[in-house]
Amino acid sequence: MYKVFHENRCLHMLQNESTSKDKASNIIQTDLDVKIAQIKQWLSDPNEPDNLFIPLSGMEPMDFLTKIFRFKQAAGGILLHENTFIIIERNGIPDLPKGHLEHDESVEDAAVREVIEETGLQPIKLKDKVGESCHCYWWNDHWVLKQTSWYSMLLEGEFKPVPQSVEGISTVKKLYAHQLDSFLASTYRSIRETLGAQMSKLLADFK
Numbered sequence: 001m002y003k004v005f006h007e008n009r010c011l012h013m014l015q016n017e018s019t020s021k022d023k024a025s026n027i028i029q030t031d032l033d034v035k036i037a038q039i040k041q042w043l044s045d046p047n048e049p050d051n052l053f054i055p056l057s058g059m060e061p062m063d064f065l066t067k068i069f070r071f072k073q074a075a076g077g078i079l080l081h082e083n084t085f086i087i088i089e090r091n092g093i094p095d096l097p098k099g100h101l102e103h104d105e106s107v108e109d110a111a112v113r114e115v116i117e118e119t120g121l122q123p124i125k126l127k128d129k130v131g132e133s134c135h136c137y138w139w140n141d142h143w144v145l146k147q148t149s150w151y152s153m154l155l156e157g158e159f160k161p162v163p164q165s166v167e168g169i170s171t172v173k174k175l176y177a178h179q180l181d182s183f184l185a186s187t188y189r190s191i192r193e194t195l196g197a198q199m200s201k202l203l204a205d206f207k
Contacts, residue, residue: 002061004145005135005190006043012053013061036067043136043143069136069145073101075111076148078130078199079119081155081174085199087183088118088163089171094187096195098148099167111151119172120162127152130202133194150195152202177203 002013042048076098079086099114136145161172
């Protein structure tokens, strides 16, 4: 299953036609044009169900999604310091630092650069890739799908944050283990479902 998040809703791309009966009413089983129209309606109308399930009949998800979205690559980090995560608050919502790749920039370099720029913290040591998430938004009269690669990182310097206010970041703070569930409940669904288990594992491994 391939997931594309829109705010706190999710488009599920199913590569297997078989599905449970409780999902059947949300599944589009007609031709390609009808599926595309249904997805655009779902994206545009907040009263549509929180989840939409689309069977692809053997088509690759990315091949199908290019018919609806323009793609942007992004990268971000799950930054650890001692026994805590470093999180941000962007436009009033708890979040993790991330941003778009610049021209000819590698995904790894972009992840480190964006974390440094948004938090003001350095030096940072890049560790492992821990996952990818996809979310979409309306921009300049078209739908954009942002595919974000996530990496674990270590802050090797002191915790002296400088939030990047021009990006809507008001706070950079530490997140302790007992606060993780609260963070996941209040952050974006894309982070909660894509990275929640990874964040728990990273804290356990760090100890």
